[in-house]
Amino acid sequence: MIKIQVTEEHIRKGCRADGGNCPVFLAMRDAGIPVTWMFSLDWTTHPDRSNAPFWGRRPLPTVASNFVRDYDHNDPVSPIEFEVEYTPDETVFL
Numbered sequence: 001m002i003k004i005q006v007t008e009e010h011i012r013k014g015c016r017a018d019g020g021n022c023p024v025f026l027a028m029r030d031a032g033i034p035v036t037w038m039f040s041l042d043w044t045t046h047p048d049r050s051n052a053p054f055w056g057r058r059p060l061p062t063v064a065s066n067f068v069r070d071y072d073h074n075d076p077v078s079p080i081e082f083e084v085e086y087t088p089d090e091t092v093f094l
Contacts, residue, residue: 001083004031006067008079017072024064033086040068045086058084 006027014023025038037044038060045056060068061082071077 002031002033002086003081003083004028004033004064006064006080011071011077011079014071016074022068023071023077024060024068028084033084034088038068040072041065043084058086060084 004024004027006023010023010026010030013021014026015021019025019038020036022038025035025043028035028038028043034045035043036046040060042057042059045058061084063080064082064084067077067080
């Protein structure tokens with residue numbers, strides 16, 4: 001499990017309704033995960049961080065999903081922490 005910390009800085013730098021720039025995406029990249037896209041319920045990864053958005057699709061924890069939903073709807077959000085399962089050599093296909 002990898003701990004993800006979404007900070008005030010991620011929230012300030014993030015873009016609403018943009019799966020490649022939302023605060024959760026930015027925090028996961030900062031944690032070293034090669035995330036390529038963020039959806040409200042899941043995220044994708046690719047080993048070389050290329051623009052292959054549907055490569056390894058993985059579920060988001062509920063707290064992160066709720067954050068993405070609230071952020072995209074312009075509701076107030078605060079920093080959060082959550083954990084995701086990620087192994088660099090692991091590949092999950094749709």
